[in-house]
Amino acid sequence: MKREILYQKIAGTIAWQIKTGIWKAGEKLPSLRTISNEYGVSLNTAIQVYYELEKEGFIISRPKSGYIVNYKPLNLSAPATTQPSAQSPGxxxxxxxxxxxxxxxxxxxxxxxxxxxxxxxxxxxxxxxxxxxxxxxxxxxxxxxxxxxxxxxxxxxxxxxxxxxxxxxxxxxxxxxxxxxxxxxxxxxxxxxxxxxxxxxxxxxxxxxxxxxxxxxxxxxxxxxxxxxxxxxxxxxxxxxxxxxxxxxxxxxxxxxxxxxxxxxxxxxxxxxxxxxxxxxxxxxxxxxxxxxxxxxxxxxxxxxxxxxxxxxxxxxxxxxxxxxxxxxxxxxxxxxxxxxxxxxxxxxxxxxxxxxxxGRYENHLRRLRHELHSNSLHLAQSITYYFPEDTKIIT
Structure with a gap:
């Protein structure tokens, strides 16, 4: 995968985490080295990730403090409790x-x-x-x-x-x-x-x-x-x-x-x-x-x-x-x-x-699978928020 696409994908994942409140305003994000290790990318790519987030206004850089979240997340409400229907599938x-x-x-x-x-x-x-x-x-x-x-x-x-x-x-x-x-x-x-x-x-x-x-x-x-x-x-x-x-x-x-x-x-x-x-x-x-x-x-x-x-x-x-x-x-x-x-x-x-x-082969496979599915779910939720009507409710 090209480097510019990869850093944008990682930046998109972190941006969505910030939008949905996983990372809250004022919190310190992981270090560049942590991002590098967690996503399996070079240090230069990790720098590009945070540069992209800073450019989009999600984070700010503070000397000796690292990168801080600078964004108020969306208030996405979950759907209400269901009301069962008596109708059976025909x-x-x-x-x-x-x-x-x-x-x-x-x-x-x-x-x-x-x-x-x-x-x-x-x-x-x-x-x-x-x-x-x-x-x-x-x-x-x-x-x-x-x-x-x-x-x-x-x-x-x-x-x-x-x-x-x-x-x-x-x-x-x-x-x-x-x-x-x-x-x-x-x-x-x-x-x-x-x-x-x-x-x-x-x-x-x-x-x-x-x-x-x-x-x-x-x-x-x-x-x-x-x-x-x-x-x-x-x-x-x-x-x-x-x-x-x-x-x-x-x-x-x-x-x-x-x-x-x-x-x-x-x-x-x-x-x-x-x-x-x-x-x-x-x-x-x-x-x-x-x-x-x-x-x-x-x-x-x-x-x-x-x-x-x-x-x-x-x-x-x-x-x-x-x-x-x-x-x-x-x-x-x-x-x-x-x-x-x-x-x-x-x-x-x-x-x-x-x-x-x-x-342990099954456990190793499950760890990789969960990582991929989690990343996919974040990107899907991000797309729903962007493309669907404003009153769309979502569970994260």
Whole structure:
């Protein structure tokens, strides 16, 4: 990338951070050397970054004090808490969804509707090597059925990785699946019956509505704050009416809300009082922009009522269809349902992902991915502020 484009890109990122109040007026910005190290650029490029920001009026230079923020940020208000609609998606909406997926290989279409990473963000060459390695190392070159519970090395890694959010799991607590949708489907097949009422966020991911409708479930949408997720008080009021609950607790789709730990703990405890299972879609939990991974509701589960679902579809290999579920007290029933519907999960793909995850390679990839996605999100928000109407609301 040309130097002038690179310094402008970095300057744009810092400018957006200043505009949105991440850096406040009067605060001292990182040193030139820190900027150089953080963005992997030369000291001269870092100087160009701050020169550009100073020229645009975002910062000022003070002798012996460095660079100081000299800008009053925009006051961007977040959208209000949602008011759920009683209307369920009909055939027309379902047909539109299928049209989107039928066009998935059309390179002329920019796919804003599909939340999957572009190829440039994925370690494709390394995954290819691991897939080849798996083919040669497995009995029958990977043509044999897997244990119904799933690849033991993959389950072991997922259990160890769960310690990042204080998850007290072992490999025996995990069942592998073909992705989060499959995890949720298995969970619903075990704990839900036709006519049951399921509580969800509003708005909720369309795939969840499709699953619920296909099983004859009644959907009860909960008021949802775009920053903090569902309102615990709203859930408390409907507890006598529901049979199960399904939440995307971390960075929900489509709102992007992330429930605070105290809300997660409160929700888990109140559901446990009524012996109501919680299916937790934690698909996006590893794609955080802060210093530490947010805990899932599973971290507060003491009765085995939280069925925690995850996958590498949004972080590593969408097409490999590798996911998992920690079903708690429902584990044996989930394994039986998996065996009925799938017999086993794809042997080669699981082994390849397990190979890649060893020795810290997955954590290193996640760090790079989060950095790129964070930078992209800042630039997108910056463009929305510039090009969209003035009353546009945005969550940062």
């Amino acid at each position: 055939k027309e909406e379902a047909d539109l969804i299928m049209e989107v997926y039928h066009s998935i290989e059309d390179s002329s279409i920019t796919r804003f509707s599909l939340g999957i990473p572009e190829d440039v963000l994925l370690p494709i060459a390394k995954l290819y090597k691991e897939l080849t390695k798996a083919m040669y190392s497995l009995p029958g070159n990977g043509t044999r059925y897997e244990d119904p519970q799933g690849n033991i090395r993959l389950r072991n890694y997922i259990a160890r990785f769960a310690y990042s959010w204080n998850g007290n799991l072992t490999e025996d607590d995990i069942v592998t699946t073909t992705g989060v949708t499959n995890s949720i489907s298995l969970a619903l097949s075990v704990i839900a019956r036709k006519g049951d009422t399921i509580a969800v966020e509003s708005p909720v991911y369309f795939g969840i509505l499709q699953l619920a409708n296909s099983m004859g479930l009644r959907v009860l949408e909960l008021p949802t704050n775009p920053v903090t997720g569902i309102e615990p008080d709203a859930l408390r009021k409907v507890l006598p009416q529901i049979n199960l609950c399904l939440l995307i607790s971390n960075f929900s789709n489509p709102l992007g809300s992330c429930m605070p730990d105290e809300h997660k703990k409160e929700v888990v405890q109140m559901l446990a009082e009524y012996n109501i299972p919680l299916i937790e879609d934690d698909l996006y939990g590893d794609v955080f922009f802060g210093h530490s991974r947010p805990k899932p509701c599973k971290a507060f589960d003491e009765k085995g009522l939280v069925l925690w679902c995850g996958s590498v579809s949004k972080t590593l290999a969408p097409g490999y269809r590798v996911g998992w579920i920690a079903p708690g007290k429902f584990k044996d029933a989930v394994i039986r349902q998996k065996h009925i519907h799938l017999i086993s999960t794809p042997t080669l793909n699981q082994e390849a992902i397990a190979n890649f995850m060893e020795n």
